[in-house]
Amino acid sequence: MRPRTYRASLSSRFLSEEDRIFIADRLVAGWSIRRIAASLERPASTISREVRRNRNPRTGSYRPFAAHDRALARLPRPKVGKIGQSPELRAYIQERLERRWSPEQISRMLRLDFPGREEMHVVHETIYLALYAQGRGELRRDLHKALRTGRARRKPRQHAQRRQPRFRDPMVMISERPAEVEDRVVPGHWEGDLIIGKNQKSAIGTLVERTTRYVMLVHLPDDHGAESMRDALTATIERLPTPLRRSLTWDQGSEMGQHKAFTTATDMPVYFCDPASPWQRGSNENTNGLLRQYFPKGTDLAQHDTTELERIAHELNTRPRKTLEWDTPAERLATLIGVW
Known part of the structure; x- marks a missing residue:
């Protein structure tokens, strides 16, 4: 053959x-x-x-x-695309893909950085095409690994397994959460979850502020049991100014078994999502997807120290976001702190 x-x-x-x-x-x-x-x-x-x-x-x-x-x-013979015709455009796109910007972020910033230069403007689908079309020579093939999914085709999402409440202290459900949280107008309301590592033995806590999409990562070097989670989460939240400590929304994972003690220590109520309802923490779910570029599934997350977590959080917080009208989370948070 x-x-x-x-x-x-x-x-x-x-x-x-x-x-x-x-x-x-x-x-x-x-x-x-x-x-x-x-x-x-x-x-x-x-x-x-x-x-x-x-x-x-x-x-x-x-x-x-x-x-x-x-x-x-x-298929017709593909012509050299716009990206392939311009070394300046190609270098701009490749440099930002290496920094893990999404094609949509790059497309938007091209228009802001090069106003009036139509030859430097491409839509995000053009960038995807240049990445996935072999033989065109427009972008390095390996750069697709820097995308959030790391692949050309999306996989169907599977429903999370339903988990039963397992806490000694009664949960306050998301249905009782104040209406101001849903509106995303008042800052200080956070969504949280865990990213789990190899063999369920390591984890990193993730926190996302709903108004600014600002990210904080919780270091869990030893384990992610309820007591370790309580202590690490409390230490992370206490770094915030009081106006940014209004509420926390989490799923029903066993790591939040000490939620009442956390609330007592921080004066920050915890609201729990309904079982198998990840969309109730949509901002956090989106952020966890972004973080999987840095923390692939099946790897030991305990190898990442606090300095590394802070570096990764800073990288995410300084990316322009479409949902923030292309501001960065850090800029939005700095504006709020400046008002106070």
């Missing part, structure tokens, strides 16, 4: 060679077109058309490598 070189499609909108291998294997296994389409998260018509157009015209059999070659042969 001749050696093959993997060639991806121009965009995740198109089927890749891996997709076609999946289709061929499942057809041999007797899967229906609809079942294959559901597994690939594609319309059934896409799979049906793929098999019809790219199967062997003589035998009618579907062979993935030959099908991929036929599909690529139909």
Whole structure:
């Protein structure tokens, strides 16, 4: 058999060679077109058309490598894109991708940094295309690892397993949280959670302020049991000025078993989300996704000391955010502190 070189499609909108291998294997296994389409998260018509157009015209059999070659042969030769034509633009984008900026952040800041220079303006989809289209030579292929997901295609989210309340002290549920928290107008209301490391043995606490999206990381060098969490969380929160210590929203993880003692020490009430409802801490969930670029799943999180956590939090807090009208969390927080 001749050696093959993997060639991806121009965009995740198109089927890749891996997709076609999946289709061929499942057809041999007797899967229906609809079942294959559901597994690939594609319309059934896409799979049906793929098999019809790219199967062997003589035998009618579907062979993935030959099908991929036929599909690529139909595509027009890609022209050098805008990023590939401009070394200045390419260098600007690559430098910020290395700093883990998102393509949308880069696109926005290009317009702010180069007003009136249309040749330096690209939409974020153009940056994604330059990253994922092999052979175009516009951006280094390895830079996709700096993206939040680290991959070209999104994976479906799975529902978190339902966890039962396990606290001796009664919980105050999110339904009893003041209305001002939901409005995100009054600062000082935080969302929190844990990022868990290898074999569930290490963890890092994450805190996000709902109004400014300012991030603080909680160092847990020994363990993430209820008492260790209480002490580390208290020490972190006590660094904040009093007006920024209004409430904390958390899920029903066992690490918050000492929530009453935490509230007594900080005068900061804790509100608990409903089971299997991560959207009730949406800002924190989003931030934890960003932090996984720095703390990949399956790694030992105990190796990161306080200095490293502060450096990473600073990097996140100095990124422009779309939800803040392209201000940074640090700028928004500094404005609030200046008012006080």
